[in-house]
Amino acid sequence: MIVQTVSLRNIRSYARLDLGLEPGLVLVVGANGAGKTNLLESLHVGTQGFSPRTRADAQLVRFGEQAGRIALRGMRGETKVEVEVTLQPAEGKRAKLNGAPLRAAEQLRLEVATLVFTPDRLAVVKGGPVVRRAYFDRVLGRLAPARAPLSVEYAAAVAQRNAALRRASARYSSREAIAPWTEQVATLGRRLVESRTEVVAWLAPGFAERADELGLPTARMTYEGEPPTVELLDARLERDLERGATGLGPHLDDVLLTSGTRDLRSFGSQGEQRLTVLALLLAEAELIAERRGFAPLLLLDDVLSELDPNRRRILAERVLGTGQTLITATQASSLPLDPAQLLEVSPGAVRAA
Numbered sequence: 001m002i003v004q005t006v007s008l009r010n011i012r013s014y015a016r017l018d019l020g021l022e023p024g025l026v027l028v029v030g031a032n033g034a035g036k037t038n039l040l041e042s043l044h045v046g047t048q049g050f051s052p053r054t055r056a057d058a059q060l061v062r063f064g065e066q067a068g069r070i071a072l073r074g075m076r077g078e079t080k081v082e083v084e085v086t087l088q089p090a091e092g093k094r095a096k097l098n099g100a101p102l103r104a105a106e107q108l109r110l111e112v113a114t115l116v117f118t119p120d121r122l123a124v125v126k127g128g129p130v131v132r133r134a135y136f137d138r139v140l141g142r143l144a145p146a147r148a149p150l151s152v153e154y155a156a157a158v159a160q161r162n163a164a165l166r167r168a169s170a171r172y173s174s175r176e177a178i179a180p181w182t183e184q185v186a187t188l189g190r191r192l193v194e195s196r197t198e199v200v201a202w203l204a205p206g207f208a209e210r211a212d213e214l215g216l217p218t219a220r221m222t223y224e225g226e227p228p229t230v231e232l233l234d235a236r237l238e239r240d241l242e243r244g245a246t247g248l249g250p251h252l253d254d255v256l257l258t259s260g261t262r263d264l265r266s267f268g269s270q271g272e273q274r275l276t277v278l279a280l281l282l283a284e285a286e287l288i289a290e291r292r293g294f295a296p297l298l299l300l301d302d303v304l305s306e307l308d309p310n311r312r313r314i315l316a317e318r319v320l321g322t323g324q325t326l327i328t329a330t331q332a333s334s335l336p337l338d339p340a341q342l343l344e345v346s347p348g349a350v351r352a353a
């Protein structure tokens with residue numbers, strides 16, 4: 001999506017903001033605490049219905065106010081889009097798309113694609129497997145929306161099986177009561193492993209290309225895990241009963257990220273881990289553009305720090321030609337080329353330079 005205008009009322013540090021945005025690369029500069037992240041966050045809420053940094057919507061409303069509103073106008077491919085998200089912590093969040101109310105604000109995800117980089121995202125590489133599993137499950141939801149519920153359904157089946165295991169070991173119920181959940185874990189688990197493996201296969205070529213371009217050679221990603229089966233689960237039933245938990249299945253899998261022979265999860269430098277996250281994001285952006293017919297909105301917060309000037313240029317050139325990208329920095333000179341638009345943020349205000 002290309003956002004043409006954004007208007008904020010009582011969102012974070014903005015009491016009132018009306019702004020026109022250019023397509024292409026938009027550089028957002030300002031001192032620490034000026035409100036750059038607030039602006040990007042508002043665009044995320046306005047296009048996806050939720051904040052990338054908090055689930056507590058009340059935090060988005062400006063201190064001392066009762067309600068906030070984010071309104072956007074823009075283009076999704078050739079079609080005009082208008083979105084309005086209102087936050088009234090007492091009544092919840094409401095969203096409208098082209099004037100029609102949505103059942104839930106999060107439904108915007110199915111309509112508009114936005115990808116975000118924040119420094120927290122480095123956890124996708126350097127964090128534990130749980131962060132990577134959640135990340136790749138979200139990518140699955142974006143690339144194959146019909147399969148978005150799969151990871152939640154699988155997690156529910158594992159939770160039910162675990163509860164059945166604990167009941168059986170406490171002799172509140174028989175071992176037979178575990179069997180239906182074992183079936184469920186095997187069926188949903190196999191589908192989840194297949195889907196994640198597919199996501200990794202979709203992303204891998206673009207990931208390797210973008211990483212190579214950013215100076216991270218022979219980058220690979222490999223899904224680490226096997227589909228669970230009833231036989232495998234039954235074979236470890238005694239151990240599972242003892243632990244009261246299912247010790248096999250995609251809730252324990254991981255994705256291996258390597259450059260050459262190095263495991264980037266443990267041995268990547270800070271900058272290399274950042275490049276890895278960026279290569280993942282750019283690879284996904286290309287897939288979304290291909291599948292949906294329009295490029296996603298890219299929101300890159302604090303992405304330039306830790307990147308050397310050459311890599312900053314490569315990144316900027318890569319995003320330059322596609323859709324719309326907002327990049328934040330504390331100074332304009334951080335970007336080694338001219339953006340389509342330069343926005344200067346000062347506390348509570350944004351002006352086009």
Ligand SMILES: Nc1ncnc2c1ncn2[C@@H]1O[C@H](COP(=O)(O)OP(=O)(O)OP(=O)(O)O)[C@@H](O)[C@H]1O
Nearest residue numbers: 012013031032033034035036037038059061062063
């Ligand atoms: N709900 C809110 N109401 C009013 N102000 C808020 C609210 N939430 C956060 N702020 C303020 O917004 C300010 C700007 O935050 P923001 O994270 O956008 O800055 P930034 O420009 O991204 O800074 P940095 O360069 O350090 O990342 C903070 O000082 C914070 O106190």
Ligand SMILES: [Mg+2]
Nearest residue numbers: 036037301302
């Ligand atoms: Mg910030």
